[in-house]
Amino acid sequence: MYGNKILIVDDEKQYLEVIKGILEQEGYQNVITESNPLNVMPFLQREEVDIILLDIYMPQMNGLDLLEQIYAQFPTIPVIVVTAVNEVEIALKAIKLGAYEFITKPPDTERLFLTIKRALGTKLLLTERDSLRKALTEKEPERKIFSDIITDSPLMFKVFELVEIFAPTNETVLISGETGTGKDLIARKIHDLSPRRNGPFVAVNLASISPTLFESELFGHKKGTFTGAGEDKIGYFEAANGGTIFLDEIGELPLELQGKLLRTIQYNEISRIGDPKPIKLDIRIISATNRDLLEAVKNKEFRADLYYRLNRGFIHLPPLRKRGDDVLILADYFLEIGNKTYDRNIQGFSEQVIHDLRTYDFPGNIRELENIILNAVAKASNSLYIESIDIPRITKEEEVRAIETGKLTTLEEAMEEHIMYVMNRMGNSVQKAAPVLGISERTLQRRLKKIRDKRRQE
Numbered sequence: 001m002y003g004n005k006i007l008i009v010d011d012e013k014q015y016l017e018v019i020k021g022i023l024e025q026e027g028y029q030n031v032i033t034e035s036n037p038l039n040v041m042p043f044l045q046r047e048e049v050d051i052i053l054l055d056i057y058m059p060q061m062n063g064l065d066l067l068e069q070i071y072a073q074f075p076t077i078p079v080i081v082v083t084a085v086n087e088v089e090i091a092l093k094a095i096k097l098g099a100y101e102f103i104t105k106p107p108d109t110e111r112l113f114l115t116i117k118r119a120l121g122t123k124l125l126l127t128e129r130d131s132l133r134k135a136l137t138e139k140e141p142e143r144k145i146f147s148d149i150i151t152d153s154p155l156m157f158k159v160f161e162l163v164e165i166f167a168p169t170n171e172t173v174l175i176s177g178e179t180g181t182g183k184d185l186i187a188r189k190i191h192d193l194s195p196r197r198n199g200p201f202v203a204v205n206l207a208s209i210s211p212t213l214f215e216s217e218l219f220g221h222k223k224g225t226f227t228g229a230g231e232d233k234i235g236y237f238e239a240a241n242g243g244t245i246f247l248d249e250i251g252e253l254p255l256e257l258q259g260k261l262l263r264t265i266q267y268n269e270i271s272r273i274g275d276p277k278p279i280k281l282d283i284r285i286i287s288a289t290n291r292d293l294l295e296a297v298k299n300k301e302f303r304a305d306l307y308y309r310l311n312r313g314f315i316h317l318p319p320l321r322k323r324g325d326d327v328l329i330l331a332d333y334f335l336e337i338g339n340k341t342y343d344r345n346i347q348g349f350s351e352q353v354i355h356d357l358r359t360y361d362f363p364g365n366i367r368e369l370e371n372i373i374l375n376a377v378a379k380a381s382n383s384l385y386i387e388s389i390d391i392p393r394i395t396k397e398e399e400v401r402a403i404e405t406g407k408l409t410t411l412e413e414a415m416e417e418h419i420m421y422v423m424n425r426m427g428n429s430v431q432k433a434a435p436v437l438g439i440s441e442r443t444l445q446r447r448l449k450k451i452r453d454k455r456r457q458e
């Protein structure tokens, strides 16, 4: 028994009864029929419907116009267009206007059932996630301060707790986590929740500074100290005075400078290159790494004393694949952003995409998911939901590689395959296979010879 409410709209009352009967036999107990399309919009205002089967040619109103109205106001209700005329143009128009699927009358019942099931699946997933997000915001009203960090994972709630503990202090915090897990985001959050929130937040990616410029970039220099030092320059540390400096990829800091950083932390002062006079600073240091720093300490690539200085507070960000349903919640979140960015109105994801998102392991974590979804929204061909072809990177990796390297099956190869398959099924009889293939015996003989010649050469 299925409790889903199905609305069938068609001007032919007899047809309505037949389809209703078929659906009821299949177990759909909640089928409503409507022979006047003008009644449909008022009905939808009053009652919730899970799916609509819609005719196109009706005397009171064109089904396409009605489809447009339904889609504008209720974009999550899948509409299956069922019509007697099999016109490609109408079908395309219907799909463009947001129809879920186009089926010709009289509908093949198996196909109808399958389409309804699939459409209901999409709707289910859409609403499921809606309620998931609603529950999320209702459950954690006090978490408003973290509202820009989207999650429903207990591991992340632990992270929030740590942020709240460390933020008001002046201690160093080391954040670890794979690339794209939100280390930047968390560093900023600590700053924003700290008494320094009105001071500067200076983020420095140590991996992107050239080794010869390290010291000058971080600590500044006095004019004329070395070639190229044309002016006095303040470094990142001075720029962050009164606020927070975020040292990203701290594992990349050269050993010589590790000692200097250690002194900076110990004495709260720096000196510019070429200037012996130390400058007192009031700075909080947050650092981040995507490698195992302790391992680096063991290998003597990172000073142990500095490691412990930087590590007064420690936060580890779990990879996306360990955050349960977060992948779907985040996908939804980025879908909304994509819709705004690209001025689209895509409502959700196909079942297959949901499955693929759940199973893919996202080595690039949230950043990778963000890129994938924004890309998909920008170029999605279906106006209602994202399909597998829109996320080639995670669903069809093999196929994409095949396209890129030109290794897909050619038409010629597919034809050969099919000929050999039919021959096989027909007991290798040319007389029997030719009519099945729709070609003459002579043509088949010729093709077979060609195939055999070619295969002999290979």
Ligand SMILES: Nc1ncnc2c1ncn2[C@@H]1O[C@H](COP(=O)(O)OP(=O)(O)OP(=O)(O)O)[C@@H](O)[C@H]1O
Binding pocket: 148, 149, 150, 151, 177, 178, 179, 180, 181, 182, 183, 184, 185, 186, 248, 290, 366, 367, 370
């Ligand atoms: N929980 C989240 N909710 C919303 N957006 C997030 C979340 N986590 C990360 N992001 C977004 O994902 C992107 C990557 O995050 P971020 O730059 O903080 O990662 P990172 O760990 O610093 O990466 P890297 O190691 O490459 O520096 C950013 O655009 C960020 O805003």
Ligand SMILES: [Mg+2]
Binding pocket: 183, 184, 248
């Ligand atoms: Mg980062």
